Amino acid sequence: MVYGIRFNQYIDRFIRRAKAVGVEHLLVFALDEEAYVLCRAAGTSLCIRGTPSIINKFTLPLVLLRAGLDVLWVDFDVFLFRNPLPHLSKYSDHFDLLISDSFSTRCICNGVVFFRSMPAVQEWLLALVQWMYEHPYEHDQKAVSAFLHAGEMVASEDSLPVGRDFHQVPIPRWGYLDGATQFVTAKHVEDTGWTGDPDDIVFLHFLHGDSDAASGVSPAESRGDEIVYRDLMSIFYGAADETLYDTPGLPHTVNNTIRDALYESFWESRPRWRPVCTGGEL
Structure with missing residues (x-):
């Protein structure tokens, strides 16, 4: 989109x-x-x-799911290090919906979502679209989290159209993509970043969208080593060497500026304890 x-x-x-x-x-x-x-x-x-319209982020996947197609939604402010599809196979027997997570918290990041074309996923997504249409003031990521019972709330769980009660649409089998070493996010807010070997990265999400800017992080507010905001869209997609966009080479191995920018989001390790968005433990 x-x-x-x-x-x-x-x-x-x-x-x-x-x-x-x-x-x-x-x-x-x-x-x-x-x-x-x-x-x-x-x-x-x-x-x-x-x-x-932010709701289009969910309407088009719903149309494709109805047509019998599995869908991998990827925000535009993402750089593909490799083809992500083969890396979804290890999850396929266990989950029908996969979503990226944050580095140091157990919070969803719906910049990347994989939907299997299963009836449970279609019904759940339709319920989400209908609710968002009726509640246009709510942040889309917060709504997705609430509809997955992943921590954040937009209403009491028993008042939502999805859940565990007989009158609610069931929540599909869902899980997190590896947000530490593979499906990673730039360190533009305090709970993001990556660790491990950069050669293992599948994609980097820049957090360059309008909703991310609304969180209050800007280049002028970057402080020390805690948060370093860079215009990663221009760094990764504005390289002088055109071969980066026509060959599958890993970007940090062919461009030093990209490598330096990538390592600004590096952490030595992932925290063992990661709170959910509401501040509780899993």
Whole structure:
């Protein structure tokens, strides 16, 4: 899902990078005319025209699920280090919905979500879309967390349309993607970052979107080693060497600026104890 001057300039390279790492079926949800034109010019016919609305993040996956297709949703402010699809197979027997998590807390990050085309997932997602349409003031990630019973709340659990009671839509089998070493997030807020071997990273989520900016983190507010905000979109997608977007090489092995920016989000280890978003323990 992409629109606006901050992101449209990177559409061509985003698509090329996805193709380079082996993503064969990429669908770009273009939410303004410029994004749609740039998507078509990039050489893919999988461009869907839409209009700006956060609820579109869930309506298009629901349509695809109804068509019998599994869906991996990836926010546009993500750089693919490798094809993520093979790395989902180890979860396939246990979960029907997978979502990225935070580094030092047990909180969801719905910048990347895998939906299996199962009836339980479709019913749950439809309930979420209906609720978000009726409650447009609520943050989408907080709503997803509440609908998964993952910690955050938007209403009492018994008042939500999903849950464990007989009159509620069941919550699908869901789990976290590895947010420490594979499906990682830039250290732009205090509970994000990565650890381990950079060669194991599947993607890096920049937290460059409008909702992330609304959290109050900005370059002017970066302090010391705790939080270092960088415009990672321009660093990762603005490299002078075009081969980064047409070959599957790991970005930190071919570009020193990217390597330095990547390591600004590095931690020596992941905390053993990680609180849930409400401050309790799992």
